[in-house]
Amino acid sequence: MKITVIGTGYVGLVTGACLAEMGNHVMCLDVDPRKIEILNAGELPIHEPGLGDMVRRNAEAGRLDFTTDVDCAVAHGKVQFIAVGTPPDEDGSADLQYVLAAARSIGERMTASKVIVDKSTVPVGTGDKVEAVVADALRQRGVDLKFSVVSNPEFLKEGAALADFMRPDRVVIGVDGEDEDAVETLRAIYGPFVRNRDRFLVMDRRSAEFTKYAANAMLATRISFMNELSRLAERLNVDIEWVRQGIGADPRIGTHFLYAGCGYGGSCFPKDVKALLRSGEEAGMGLELLGSVENVNERQKQVLVDKIVERFGPDLAGRRFALWGLAFKPGTDDMREAPSRVLIEALLQRGATLQAYDPVAITEARRAIGERPGLSYATSALEALEGADALVIVTEWKEFRAPDFDDIKATLKQPVIFDGRNLYEPGWLKRMGFEYRGVGRAA
Structure with a gap:
């Protein structure tokens, strides 16, 4: 299948390489000429174990291309993955300018039906905005073309992203209405990755968008929970490592993300917790637990x-x-x-x-x-x-x-x-x- 991935950051590059690994012809688009120059030279702008070899192998096989040509990229893929950054605004909300710019670029250039897939981490309701932007661009052109907007959040751990993509514990697909064509297209793309176990979850678009934030918020909460307890453990002369093992042995709790330390960081947890807090404020609801998760982390x-x-x-x-x-x-x-x-x-x-x-x-x-x-x-x-x-x-x-x-x-x-x-x-x-x-x- 011909697929376009817009954005060659962490998510976009992993997505493009892994889809090419399964035999798809993937074209990755980025507006940064330096990134594309680095990638076309066989190098990577990021570090991720195993990714460099996968990128070079598929590029040499002709299954993975890198370009700054927007016209070429939009024309290439029936499926257009949007995997651009959503950095936090000053108020903590996700900045959607790059997502919506990508959507507009598709709407301004598409000449056949497209399945547009939001791979970026985005707030609830972003799919509606993407759909409106594409529809507006088509309307201004006087063109009537069918398109679908799908939410397909990523669940990649930095340092283990290839394994997470190649052997996913779930693939979440969010569609609105009875869009069976879009669902079947995504099933065809992800089928090779879930052959041994059916982890393909189809839901409405807004629920899929919310799922990504909820997952990261839960993991961040577990980390802050243990960090908060670690401070108390020191005062009570308790070893938090024994406590971690004791509660982690309970199958209802498990051991993942229960390690006390000096706080979480990265591009996901801090940004997504802030964005979810902002969503709560916009909905007229203060999220007290997540506010504490963030405060504990900053203190830690x-x-x-x-x-x-x-x-x-x-x-x-x-x-x-x-x-x-x-x-x-x-x-x-x-x-x-x-x-x-x-x-x-x-x-x-x-x-x-x-x-x-x-x-x-x-x-x-x-x-x-x-x-x-x-x-x-x-x-x-x-x-x-x-x-x-x-x-x-x-x-x-x-x-x-x-x-x-x-x-x-x-x-x-x-x-x-x-x-x-x-x-x-x-x-x-x-x-x-x-x-x-x-x-x-x-x-």
């Missing part, structure tokens, strides 16, 4: 700062800290809303010197944070430790899980570890002579 991003100040005092001039991890989570170079940014800013303001290391996010960190006096980037985890008063772990990359603690102890000026992701066992490290401070761990 300060947890490592508080622990460092408690140990070394508020004036950190002359102190040097090694930071392991910059990306908001392992498996990605995404620095959006990363807890490391809050930590870096707070420590620099207090006069500290920082040596940061991340396996993949150094380049993106330089772009996002900029060159700051007192902040340098190491080429290895061990190099970051040199001359440091303490090690601060911010992102739980695999290479940090079982390091050589003898090397760490020998390299640090003093054996102090602040573990923002609870990677290590406190008792064992203390027996090795380390001063260890985790999140919600018993003293």
